[in-house]
Amino acid sequence: MTRKLTAALVAGTALAGPAMAQDTMTIGITQNNVGVDSYQTTYESAFIDAAAANDAVETVVLDAGGDVARQIAQVEDLIQQQVDAIIIWPTNGEAVIPAVRKASQAGIPVIVTNSNIAEQGFDFVASFSGPDNITQGARAAEIMCDRFKALGIETEAEIVQISGQPGYTTAIERAKGFEDRLPEVCPEVTLLETQPGDWNREKSQQVMEAFLVKYDSIDGVYAGDDNMGVGALNAAKAAGRAGDITFVGATNFAVGYEAMEAGDYWGSIYQSPVDDAEAALQTAIDVLNGEDVPFLNYFDTPKITQDNMGEFTKPVF
Amino acid sequence: MAALTREAAGRLLARQGILVAFAVFMVVFALANPRFIDIGNVAGVIRSSAILGVMALGVTFVVIGGNLDLSVGSMMSFSTIVVLDLHDTLGPALAIPAMFALTLCLGAFIGILVGYLKLNSLIVTLGMLSAIHGLTLMWSGGKNMDIADKAGTWFGIFGRGDVLGIPVPILIFALLAVVLSVVLSRTPFGRKVYAVGGNGTAATFSGVPRARVVFLTYILSAFCVAIAGLMQASRSLGSQNTVGQGMELEVLAAVILGGASLLGGAGTIFKTVIGVLILGFIQNGLLLMGLEFYVQYVVTWVIIILAVWLDIAAKRSRLWSPIA
Numbered sequence: 001m002t003r004k005l006t007a008a009l010v011a012g013t014a015l016a017g018p019a020m021a022q023d024t025m026t027i028g029i030t031q032n033n034v035g036v037d038s039y040q041t042t043y044e045s046a047f048i049d050a051a052a053a054n055d056a057v058e059t060v061v062l063d064a065g066g067d068v069a070r071q072i073a074q075v076e077d078l079i080q081q082q083v084d085a086i087i088i089w090p091t092n093g094e095a096v097i098p099a100v101r102k103a104s105q106a107g108i109p110v111i112v113t114n115s116n117i118a119e120q121g122f123d124f125v126a127s128f129s130g131p132d133n134i135t136q137g138a139r140a141a142e143i144m145c146d147r148f149k150a151l152g153i154e155t156e157a158e159i160v161q162i163s164g165q166p167g168y169t170t171a172i173e174r175a176k177g178f179e180d181r182l183p184e185v186c187p188e189v190t191l192l193e194t195q196p197g198d199w200n201r202e203k204s205q206q207v208m209e210a211f212l213v214k215y216d217s218i219d220g221v222y223a224g225d226d227n228m229g230v231g232a233l234n235a236a237k238a239a240g241r242a243g244d245i246t247f248v249g250a251t252n253f254a255v256g257y258e259a260m261e262a263g264d265y266w267g268s269i270y271q272s273p274v275d276d277a278e279a280a281l282q283t284a285i286d287v288l289n290g291e292d293v294p295f296l297n298y299f300d301t302p303k304i305t306q307d308n309m310g311e312f313t314k315p316v317f
Numbered sequence: 318m319a320a321l322t323r324e325a326a327g328r329l330l331a332r333q334g335i336l337v338a339f340a341v342f343m344v345v346f347a348l349a350n351p352r353f354i355d356i357g358n359v360a361g362v363i364r365s366s367a368i369l370g371v372m373a374l375g376v377t378f379v380v381i382g383g384n385l386d387l388s389v390g391s392m393m394s395f396s397t398i399v400v401l402d403l404h405d406t407l408g409p410a411l412a413i414p415a416m417f418a419l420t421l422c423l424g425a426f427i428g429i430l431v432g433y434l435k436l437n438s439l440i441v442t443l444g445m446l447s448a449i450h451g452l453t454l455m456w457s458g459g460k461n462m463d464i465a466d467k468a469g470t471w472f473g474i475f476g477r478g479d480v481l482g483i484p485v486p487i488l489i490f491a492l493l494a495v496v497l498s499v500v501l502s503r504t505p506f507g508r509k510v511y512a513v514g515g516n517g518t519a520a521t522f523s524g525v526p527r528a529r530v531v532f533l534t535y536i537l538s539a540f541c542v543a544i545a546g547l548m549q550a551s552r553s554l555g556s557q558n559t560v561g562q563g564m565e566l567e568v569l570a571a572v573i574l575g576g577a578s579l580l581g582g583a584g585t586i587f588k589t590v591i592g593v594l595i596l597g598f599i600q601n602g603l604l605l606m607g608l609e610f611y612v613q614y615v616v617t618w619v620i621i622i623l624a625v626w627l628d629i630a631a632k633r634s635r636l637w638s639p640i641a
Contacts, residue, residue: 035558036557041458042460166610195610196610200557200559201557201560206600209361210358213352213355213358213605214604238477255555317461
């Protein structure tokens with residue numbers, strides 16, 4: 001009896017599979033932590049809009065709330081629901097690998113979005129869609145170095161770094177890109193210290209306050225995103241030292257853009273969550289349509305500074 | 318002779334063990350980096366501890382009353398986001414009382430559930446931690462909330478201003494600590510809080526309205542959270558939705574570190590203030606030492622355990638006390 005039922009189910013699924021692929025494809029997404037910052041919030045609404053605009057796509061939109069265990073459960077739910085593809089914004093680059101492997105073994109292609117999983121999981125991933133965070137870090141180092149050259153302090157400048165959440169791939173990659181590139185372009189600039197600001201403006205402000213006490217001379221601050229960059233700027237302003245410091249961030253936020261307009265903040269990396277979300281959806285669709293998709297499917301994130309900010313619209317987040 | 322001085326020292330330790338532990342940490346950190354006791358740094362640490370501190374003052378009442386409040390972090394995010402949003406729609410003069418009213422409603426709701434429906438406070442406030450976070454996100458739509466005209470508002474005074482050279486957050490924290498210390502130790506209400514937390518049954522038979530006392534501790538806690546939210550919003554004139562996330566545990570750590578009993582009935586405002594300062598100075602001291610940050614998490618925990626152990630050992634006047 002049970003065997004018959006299973007056979008019927010298998011047959012049913014086999015019939016439904018190709019038929020569904022022609023009509024609509026169901027794409028499930030499990031996001032990292034919507035609401036923790038405006039980037040992720042804007043990403044989610046852009047994703048939903050892009051999916052709504054495409055008749056061939058149905059979506060199951062989930063959010064892990066920053067919780068690894070919940071995200072793993074969500075991936076398992078999506079496997080149970082037999083979606084055609086799963087998009088995952090990893091809460092943790094390593095811990096989600098077993099769940100991703102399970103999906104891949106169930107024959108469901110997995111697309112990683114925004115921040116990649118660790119390398120040992122690459123075998124189970126169809127494609128990564130997102131920004132190239134190592135390039136972003138490298139570009140931030142170039143922005144910082146160019147500014148020091150313009151100020152004529154590239155031989156003596158001392159800087160500090162405020163990185164993102166420890167263990168988070170985006171944070172690690174941006175820091176690595178920055179730390180590798182800086183000695184190539186500005187070998188005489190010293191990176192005094194790196195501490196995490198956990199993507200949090202308040203935490204970053206406290207870290208910067210400690211840096212300001214500890215170091216009499218700070219010429220530059222590299223922050224893993226503008227939210228933390230603005231926190232550091234607030235601390236430096238309170239200490240009356242903001243004028244001496246070149247602030248460079250990443251993921252240009254509205255607050256960072258405004259601080260650039262005000263002349264307090266030097267530069268950042270322009271990364272649109274709308275581009276990010278649309279790229280992820282398109283990558284999933286391309287994979288399902290059997291198109292040739294590069295494994296690392298990056299979208300461009302250009303440099304933005306006080307000099308060229310007129311070319312960019314103010315971020316909505 | 319030697320025994321006598323040892324006894325006297327023991328008595329001092331027993332009463333102020335946590336204060337001694339605090340002094341020891343300060344000396345160690347100061348030796349590691351003299352800038353640690355630089356007046357600017359000390360003022361900076363106290364100022365940034367003030368927000369956590371104000372929340373801890375309220376939670377001290379809740380804990381002494383025999384309950385827990387794990388919702389204060391989410392509630393602080395809520396009050397911060399709400400006051401920032403209303404600042405641009407109603408203007409600061411109306412936004413502040415409106416935010417206080419809404420935050421007090423949340424406190425009253427929790428107070429009714431715990432006090433009058435006699436639900437377990439751990440479960441109620443753990444649930445409210447998520448529920449209030451949800452409310453905050455609904456209010457803001459998940460977006461960062463920023464005051465549009467940062468230069469043209471007087472709203473920054475509570476977080477950024479100073480009076481006679483002393484930062485306003487420190488003044489608010491100090492003033493509130495003094496007032497609440499008097500309330501806790503010198504008023505009938507304060508006595509009732511100890512009575513309800515210490516021995517509820519005895520309190521009932523003494524005619525203490527337990528439900529009302531518990532209800533009022535949550536109102537007081539929410540009031541402190543509203544002040545903390547005001548300071549937070551004023552300090553950065555903009556905020557993420559998660560600004561208070563995780564603070565409930567730091568607040569609880571500070572209160573317990575100060576020696577308040579999780580079972581209720583014991584604790585003082587003064588010791589909570591010391592607990593808050595220990596946490597603040599540990600964080601700052603480790604940053605100044607420049608320890609690898611993974612190590613910092615572990616070291617913070619070790620120091621907290623050491624402080625609690627020192628305090629307990631002093632009270633029992635022995636270091637080793639296995640569960641009998």
